[in-house]
Amino acid sequence: MQADRSLAGTPTEVSGAPAVTMTGxxxxxxxxxxxxxxxxxxxxxxxxxxxxxxxxxxxxxxxxLAGVYRPDAGQISITGKLADLRSPRDALxxxxxxxxxxxxxxxxxxxxENIFLEGYPTDRLGSIRWDRIRADAAALFAxxxxxxxxxxKVGNLPVSKQQMVEIARALAHEARVVVMDEPxxxxxxxxxxKLFDVIRRLTALGMAVVYVSHKLDEIFEIADTVTVLRDGRxxxxxxxxxxxxxxxxTDMIGRxxxxxxxxxxxxxxxxxxxxxxxxxxxxxxxxxxxxxxxEVLGFFGLMGAGRTELAKAIVGFDPxxxxxITIGGQLLQPHDTRTGKALGIxxxxxxxxxxxxxxxxxxxHNMSLASLERFSKSGFVSEPSEKSAVQAFxxxxxxxxxxxxxxxxxxxxxxxxxxxxxxxxxxxLKVIVVDEPTRGIDVGAKxxxxxxxxxxxxxxxxxxxxxxxxxxxLGLSDRIAVLAEGRLTAIMDRADATQEKILDAAIx
Amino acid sequence: xxxxxxxxxxxxxxxxxxxxxxxxxxTVLLLVLVALLVFFxxxxxxxxxxxxxxxxxxxxxxxxxxxxxxxxLVIAGEIDVSIGSLVGAVALPLVVIMNATGSLELxxxxxxxxxxxxxxxxxxxxxxxxxxxxxxxxxSMFVIRGGIYIYTGQKAIPDDLxxxxxxxxxNGRLLGMIPYPALVALxxxxxxxxxMGHRRFGRQLYxxxxxxxxxRLAGYNVRQSKFIAFVLCSLFAGxxxxxxxxxxxxxxxxxxxxxxxQVVAAVVLGGVSLAGGIGSLGGVALGVLILAFLSNGLGxxxxxxxxxxxxxxxxxxxxxxxxxxxxxRG
Numbered sequence: 077m078q079a080d081r082s083l084a085g086t087p088t089e090v091s092g093a094p095a096v097t098m099t100g101x102x103x104x105x106x107x108x109x110x111x112x113x114x115x116x117x118x119x120x121x122x123x124x125x126x127x128x129x130x131x132x133x134x135x136x137x138x139x140x141l142a143g144v145y146r147p148d149a150g151q152i153s154i155t156g157k158l159a160d161l162r163s164p165r166d167a168l169x170x171x172x173x174x175x176x177x178x179x180x181x182x183x184x185x186x187x188x189e190n191i192f193l194e195g196y197p198t199d200r201l202g203s204i205r206w207d208r209i210r211a212d213a214a215a216l217f218a219x220x221x222x223x224x225x226x227x228x229k230v231g232n233l234p235v236s237k238q239q240m241v242e243i244a245r246a247l248a249h250e251a252r253v254v255v256m257d258e259p260x261x262x263x264x265x266x267x268x269x270k271l272f273d274v275i276r277r278l279t280a281l282g283m284a285v286v287y288v289s290h291k292l293d294e295i296f297e298i299a300d301t302v303t304v305l306r307d308g309r310x311x312x313x314x315x316x317x318x319x320x321x322x323x324x325x326t327d328m329i330g331r332x333x334x335x336x337x338x339x340x341x342x343x344x345x346x347x348x349x350x351x352x353x354x355x356x357x358x359x360x361x362x363x364x365x366x367x368x369x370x371e372v373l374g375f376f377g378l379m380g381a382g383r384t385e386l387a388k389a390i391v392g393f394d395p396x397x398x399x400x401i402t403i404g405g406q407l408l409q410p411h412d413t414r415t416g417k418a419l420g421i422x423x424x425x426x427x428x429x430x431x432x433x434x435x436x437x438x439x440x441h442n443m444s445l446a447s448l449e450r451f452s453k454s455g456f457v458s459e460p461s462e463k464s465a466v467q468a469f470x471x472x473x474x475x476x477x478x479x480x481x482x483x484x485x486x487x488x489x490x491x492x493x494x495x496x497x498x499x500x501x502x503x504x505l506k507v508i509v510v511d512e513p514t515r516g517i518d519v520g521a522k523x524x525x526x527x528x529x530x531x532x533x534x535x536x537x538x539x540x541x542x543x544x545x546x547x548x549x550l551g552l553s554d555r556i557a558v559l560a561e562g563r564l565t566a567i568m569d570r571a572d573a574t575q576e577k578i579l580d581a582a583i584x
Numbered sequence: 585x586x587x588x589x590x591x592x593x594x595x596x597x598x599x600x601x602x603x604x605x606x607x608x609x610x611t612v613l614l615l616v617l618v619a620l621l622v623f624f625x626x627x628x629x630x631x632x633x634x635x636x637x638x639x640x641x642x643x644x645x646x647x648x649x650x651x652x653x654x655x656x657l658v659i660a661g662e663i664d665v666s667i668g669s670l671v672g673a674v675a676l677p678l679v680v681i682m683n684a685t686g687s688l689e690l691x692x693x694x695x696x697x698x699x700x701x702x703x704x705x706x707x708x709x710x711x712x713x714x715x716x717x718x719x720x721x722x723x724s725m726f727v728i729r730g731g732i733y734i735y736t737g738q739k740a741i742p743d744d745l746x747x748x749x750x751x752x753x754x755n756g757r758l759l760g761m762i763p764y765p766a767l768v769a770l771x772x773x774x775x776x777x778x779x780m781g782h783r784r785f786g787r788q789l790y791x792x793x794x795x796x797x798x799x800r801l802a803g804y805n806v807r808q809s810k811f812i813a814f815v816l817c818s819l820f821a822g823x824x825x826x827x828x829x830x831x832x833x834x835x836x837x838x839x840x841x842x843x844x845x846q847v848v849a850a851v852v853l854g855g856v857s858l859a860g861g862i863g864s865l866g867g868v869a870l871g872v873l874i875l876a877f878l879s880n881g882l883g884x885x886x887x888x889x890x891x892x893x894x895x896x897x898x899x900x901x902x903x904x905x906x907x908x909x910x911x912x913r914g
Contacts, residue, residue, distance in 0.1 A: 144801070165803035180801045182794040184861050193791060193802040196784055203782045 093156060095120045095252050095284040096141070096172070101150035103136050110136045111147070114310045116303060118253055118284040123275060125299035125316065126288045129328055129378070129546070129579075133308040134288050135177070138255055141286075142174040143167035154252070168194055171252030173245075175259050177288075177379075179238045181245075183231030188213035190230050191245045216244050221270045236262040243271060247278070254278060255286040260294065261380055272298050290378045290583055292321055306330055325583075329546070329575045340527075341534035344371035344554045349538040350421070350507045352390060355399030359385040360562045363399075367507065367538040372529065374541045374553030378582050381559040383542040384426055387511040390540070391423040392416035404506045417446065422500035426511035426542070428489070432496050435485040439477050440466045442484045443495050447502045469498035473528060490521025497528055508532060511542040526552060546575055558582050609855035609863075609907060613870035616903070620874065624881035631884050634761070642763030644876035646824045646831075647847055648869060649769050652776050653820030655851045655868035659780070660813040661793035661860025662710055662717040666702070667821035667847060669728035671840030674699050674825035676735060679835040683744045691750075692826055699822025700815060702728065707814030711807045717814075725844065732837050741835040754830025765827045772820065777865045789813055793860025849900050850875050855907055874899075 096118040103111040111133045118124050126134050139145045141152070143161035152159050154170050161167045167174075181190045191213045196204045213226035222240040230238060239262050246254050256275075260268045275285055275298055287299055295302060296316060303313040304327040312327050350367040359382050367373045377383045388394040390401055392413045401408040403419040416422075425431040434442055443466050444451065451462040466480055473494040477487055484492055493513060500508055510529065514522045529552055533539050543549050549556060556573045558566040558581035566581035625632040650667055657664055674695040682691035706724055710717040743750055756764045780786035791799040792809045800806050824843075829835055854871030856863030875896065882892045 142801070163803075164801045165805070168803040174801075176801065180795075180798045182791050182798055182861070184790070184794045189787070193787075196787065198784070202784075203778075204784065204787065206782075 093120075094118060094153075095155060097151075097153045098137070098141065099151045099153075101137065101140060101147045101152075103133075103140060103145060104148050109308050111140075112308045113150070114305065114308070115150075116310075116313075118286060119301075120252075120282045120284050121279045122300045123279060123285045123287055123298050125295045125302045126286060126305065127290075127295065127302060127324065127328060128305035128311075129544070132305040132328075134305055135257065136308075137305070138174060138257055138286070138288065141167065141172060141253070141255060142176075143172075171250055172255065173247075173249070173251045173253070174255040175242045175246050175257060177257040177261070179235065179242060181230045181238060181241060183229070185230060186226065187224055187228050187230055187233070187241050188226035190241055191216065191226075191248050193245070195249055212248070213244075216248060220244060220247070220274050222267070234262075236264070236267070239263060240267065243274070247274070251278075251283055253284045253286065255288075257288045258290070258380070259287075260289065260291065268294070292324060292583055295324070304328055325576060325579055329579060339530055339552070341370070341530050344533070345369040345536065349404055350390070350540070351400075351402040353400045353402075355386075355389060355401065356397045357385060357389050357394060358397070360389065363559075363564045365557060365564065365567060367540060369506075369536045369538055370533050371554045372533050372539040372541055372552050374543060374549045374556045375559055376543060376546075376549050376556060376578055376582060377559035378544065380561075381582065382562040383544070383559055384511055385562070386559065387423055387426070387509045387540070387542050391421050391509055393423065417503070420504070420506035422446065422503065422505050422508050424493070424496055424500065424508065424510040424513060426515060428492060428496065428515075433484055433492060436483055438481045439470070439475070439484055439487070439495055440480045443469060443498050443502065446499050450502070465502060466498075469502060473498055474524070488521065490524060493521075493525055494528065497525075497532075501532070505537060507538045507540065509540040509542070512544065513541070514545065514548060522548075546578070549578070550575070610866045610870060612907075613854065613867055613874065613903075617870055617874050617877065620877050620881065624877065624884065628881065628884040631881055636880070636884075638757070638761060638763060638766075640876050640880045641766045643880075644872055645763065645765035645769035646828050647843075647850060647876065648872045649765075649772050649827070650817075650821045650824040650843070651847045651850050651854075651868050651872050652769075652772050652865055653817035654847050655854065655856055655863065655865050656776065656780065656786075656789055657813040657817040658851055658856045658858060659793050659860060659863050660789040660810050661796065662810055662813065663848070663858065664706060664717065664721045664814065664817050664821075665844045665848070666706065666721040666724040666728060667817065667824075668840040668842060668844035669725045669732070670699060670702055670818060670821045671825035671828055671843050672837065673702075673728045673732050673840075674822045675829035675832075675835035675839060676732065676741065678826055678829055679741050679743055682747065682750065683741075686745055686747075688747055688749045688753075695826050696819065696822050699818045699825070703815035703818025704811075706818065707811040710814060711810035729841075736835070736837045738837055740832075740837060743834050750830055751833065752830075754827045768823065768827065772823070773865060773869055777869075780865055785812075790861055793862075795861070846875065849896070853900050853903050 094117045098114070098116040101111050101114045102109065114133065114137060116137065126137070128134050136145065140147050143164045143166050146162065152161060159170055161170070182193065185193070188209045192209050197208045197212070199205055210226050217224050217226065222244065224237050224240050230241060233241070239259065243256070243259055259271060263271065278285055289295060299316045301313060302316050302319055302324065304311040304324070306328060311330060345368050347369045348366045349369050353364050355363045363386065365373070375383055375386065385394065389396050392408055392411050392415055396411055403421050406419050408415055408419060429435065440463060444462050448457055451458050451465070463480060470477065470480065475491050475494045477491060484495060487495070513525050513529065526548070529539055529541065541549070541552055550570070550573065553570050556568050556570060556578060557564060558578055560582050566577070568577065621632070630636060650671070654664060654667060677698045678691040678695040681694045682688055702724065706717070706721055709715050709720045753764055758764065758767060780789065788799070788804055788809050791802065791804060792806050796806045825840065828839055832839060850871035851868050852858065852871070853874060854863065854867035854869070856868060878896060878899065879892055882895060
């Protein structure tokens, strides 16, 4: 073994010199600043918490440290030496281990092999020592106290066990910095306690730990220092002892929302169009709510709260375990999108590119997809009537396109979104579920999408808006519902809602 | 190491071996192979003779060598359908250089260099430029075959010098018994089976084919791994081509036609997933042997070749379908 700073290794001194210094980090994604001049100093033997709302830039910062992205400006020094992290391999070599939020394991490999993926122990001739891989993996789990069988195939394990494997993997080799991006999202309280034991032992060995979480209790328990990011900017770095629940939330929100979207529509109607009772899925637990004609019901939730899952469940796309969904007085039964479509519910998906658009097809074909029956006679689509219907929506929504036959991939994000909205409206919907409708859309086009959603509600549709963006939520909604870890934790009228109340309900 | 942190676990629970063995694809394939051998032995008196078995092994060797290369490439998540054309094409530098210089060695070297070059082009276009490998190699399949026809004017190029050594590599037998191609196939199989199971190189191919992004995060060079797999695949197809050319005694312009699909069929039958990351060379070898004995045995039962094809096709679909069902049940 090399000079060993894995969990089995010898304690080194907790010295004052930083393990990693990130200075002036800026990262642009297609012109949008995901990170703007952010600095972060990680000290050996300390737990540094990274907090912020969705889109604050935490994940981007971590991915830069892990060598996944390269910063557009700024420097990274590791133990005082300037480092150029061009790939994950470079970061690993420098002793930076990351427990990613999305499970990054090879499903076909055993637990033990996944743990040693970054560096197989070999004998003098270079053959892999499978006996040592199994024994070392078993020993590692025994030390951490996680109950995982090293011989199991990872793909057969539940997510919580996979998360334990991820954590264990970061500890198997020498590390200088261990980054944990929401490591506890699928762990039980007992497992979380074990993880915290491990983290304390790591810091005792002189490792720097970066801990990303939305769970305030965890932060106050384990972190020494907290850095808050907001909208890609550094807001504050303080010892956790100087923070309270309230000061952390204030730092995370901070902004005053003054330029809210001006709504044009009147008050919502009284008629209940969508009635969801005790809906449960693998992820969601007992969710009930009603939505009325002409109403925008906004759902807020942090990453992993279950917004997208809820959206997909109520339109019939994802299976449900229990619960009833009634649309316009009729039960969504059987639970599939074909029935959903017939009852008048549609989904504007969060993942426009892979689940919504057919990129190589024309504006016309993308828009008319859900309503081909309307233009069909004995199985053949009548092009003139299809065209005139599409043209009507292009005019009404002001879709900027050189022509109806233009391939949709050449349109801007905002215009693509308008086409997708039109796809559902063409059918004459009662309820539309919009999941993150302005993701990846530039600021100017955002207000146009807002105006369209406003217009839909004033036409009498019930709009279910799933969003992680506070301004969007507060600007569009008549009522606001908050999800946290698959549960509905609050539902309030817009007039009673404040950012603090909403975030408070969203943080478990 | 401080003992306080050490709760050393030396004994790992042993895998229940027999149960695990029957869940393995290789065990099932082996049973199928044995069943076929028994069936044909009963059905035909001339099947289970040293002559016939060694003959089949000799023929199967040529597919086996290419299948090892293709198997590794498919495990890495890519495919190469140009190997049939390449098998035909390497015979040209081989025979032409041999005729010109009188040296078998120079002929073989130029054939292998040619194969490496094709592998490098396929690998560069697929792994580095990111073009779908089915499309790239479908293209090179046509380009290479077309090139052969242009160069040869659709005629075979004979081995003018009739070198004994050239005849021997494809047709000779060790101790008058084991065909040389079978020895080459065995060596290639043994070395690369070991590489896939016990070397970082092999595990890297599995990881890259299993989930390229995870492999990248674990510090692997995904493109380079895939590139190497393309080059090896072509190299082994080149070796197959050299042996086949020796058996044919010349560079035949139509040799290797359809060969790629025989090899793909064996690889898939052997339990390698076309999606990558799943399978073993042991399974591939069994796949090759099953198809070889099947075609030989059905021939001995005097079944028309048309029916042999139908049966082969049904067996491939049936075996892969069963395997898929077994996997889903976990």
